[in-house]
Amino acid sequence: MPATTPRTAIRSTAAVGVALAVALSGCTSSDGSAARSSSPTSSSPAPKASSSSPAKPHPRVSVAGVPTALAKTVRQLYAGKPVPAPAPLRRVLAQRATSHGRVKAHGNVASWKSSKIAVVTARHDVTLAVQGKHGWHVVGGWWPSMKVRRPQLGGTRHVLLMGSDARVSHGQEVARSRADSLHVIGLDGRGGAGVLGIPRDSWVSLATGGPGKINSAMAYGGPTAELKTVRHVTGLPIEGYLLTGFVGFRHAIDAFGGLPFDAPKAVIDPTHHNSGADVKKGKQHLNGDEALAYARERKSLPDGDFGRSRNQGWLLLAGAALVRGGGPEKLPRYLHELSPYVTTDLSAQQVLTLAAHVFTLNPHRVRNEVATGGFGVRGGGQSVVLLGSGARHLFHDLRDGTLSGGG
Template identity: 30%
Template sequence: MLATVCARYGRGRTALMWGYVVGDKSTTEAEVTGRDEVVDREEEASGAGSAEAEPADVQEPARDPSDQAIDASGDPSARPRRRRSRARRVLLGALVLFAVGLFMVGGVVWWAVEHYTGNVDRISGVFPTQVPAAAQPAPSEGGQTFLLVGVDSRSELPTTGRDAKAPEWKYGAQRSDTMMLVHLPADHSGAYVVSLPRDAWVDIPGHGKAKLNAAFSWGGPPLLIDTVQRLTKVRVDHLAVIDWDGFKNLTDSLGGVDLVVDGASRHMNGTQALTYVRERHHLARGDFDRTHRQQYFLRTVLAKVMRPSTFTNPVKAGKVLDDLTAAVSVDDRLGDGDLRDLLWDNRNVRPGNMVFMNAPAKGTDMISGQSVVLLDAGAGADLWRSMRKDTVDDYLQSHDVDRLGATTS
């Protein structure tokens, strides 16, 4: 049976291939197909009633679609079908190349994410230990909360980031001039940034009443986190720290920033921007206006980093991402995979759907010869509760909030 099948299809195929190879234009595929049919009839006639005839349930192998599409009479109308078949093969090839291209692009993107998340410096031992159970906050009911800290270091060497040459904390050598609690809701719809005044008069464990920024100076990240958690009863999931050296480098890598000051737009480099965010003595509301300046600067930087034009130049994009990831230090619980998940989950968050505000406060006072900020415990309790329950948006709709406006001076 196998010999019969091979003979039936082999002779026609061989003649067709030979005709193309030797260049015999008179031997067309239609003619070969016709010869196949003649051979078929002769073999059927000779094999009728023979004991070697094929069983009725054995079917012929399926013929090539392009052969079936061509009429045995050589009618040229069958040729467009062959052209359509070739077009389909070309289209299939193009799709395959496109898929390969996507895999290549995906590979490059994955490499970039791996590279830049691996750039971020990790700090060990940032979370407080030996804290009484009653002072330990329960995990939030949804989302994550980060504590962002801007450090005023007295070291001439970088203290944070990949290029740090000095310890991120040394007793009395650094002060946390900028402290923000950033809550990322579970639905990834935005972000809520709450500034904690550096001069807030609070209880610092083991030290009594003092300004909030003294906690970092006396005990580094663990004491600051412990102080903030006892104040708010909000669990701090992760910490991110940047010193002023990293701040200036990041600003300069972006080509500076444009800020509106006293109604006029001003372009600032890293050094000028640092002076802008640290100013408070000549501001109408002192520390409250300074925190809004810091929020305004952060929002402006984020908007510039996320601008499509930042990434149209691969060299510029690489430098910005390199400087950004090299300037910041995070806790060692935030692994590379966690950072990738964080970026992916919040990929649709933009500065426009981020809310910047100050922690509720009653005003200022002088205590022991120091100008301090008095926090509003009642309004603050409602805000911190909304963070724990992941309902900050509800809080904003029912409370007056010291929010950042479109611009600030």
């Protein structure tokens, strides 16, 4: 087994795009067309109109499909008035150009956990909003019509995706079993992203104390302990986690109507009794059981668990491409469908803005990698993975939110 695996570029997983996204070098419209980046508008105040100069008309804004309070916020946004928003976003919006003429917007509202979320589109503009205690807040989006120069989704981001090996039918808890699937997702906020798999048998220092396999941290201390362990091992500023189990993964795929998938290689369980995987190379449509079998198969792969982690990354990218194909207006519904099957410490604002990245990424700057290492024996005869310099290079590489593909 080589200590490192070759780097591979993202493949298209559907006609609409690839990966954790597809889009443009900075901003993509809801109809898939690229919005040209614009220079920031000047922060100096506009001169007052003289008494002989006619006042510029306010935009005529119509907003359909959303509650009255949210429609009011959207009209204020296009009129150049202050809107409820996080401080960094308020500073960006303070420099926006005021729209003139007619704006026709339409929104979709759904729930993520106990929070209401919404996406409002107006031609190439996309506004992301979350309902809080004091009404609706604009939490992100992109507004080429108002010369906001790039998508506003929180800058560089890192999040941990975990898959539990819990057998719920045997009474095992998803959040107190082993985290057999571990992927750190990085987003650089400028069109780049990386999916980095971490082998479940990596021998590391656990947040719960002592050394152990990295996947055991959740069994000992829950998802928070697993998150702390991965933060320590990678050195990455991971903001939170999303966790699902076998049942949740399968049901989530079926809730989306299955998963269009372009398999880089065939993955077939020769015994038909282990994972049951039977996925041919090329384009196909997987249901929940088929996707889960593909994600679990490792014994037939030449690089074993490393290959399985890489294949799980391809599934994540295919799921992102599915969301991308539906357009921003369907994002609230997709998140609502996913919500029952996911446990997370992220807020609705964090989840909505993270998910919205699928519409803003450059396919040539999205990569799927696995942190590999050598093999050893530790802890009373356990076969483990010893992460080496290749893994440390990938951890460092992902710090800016993307994987460069070098080294």
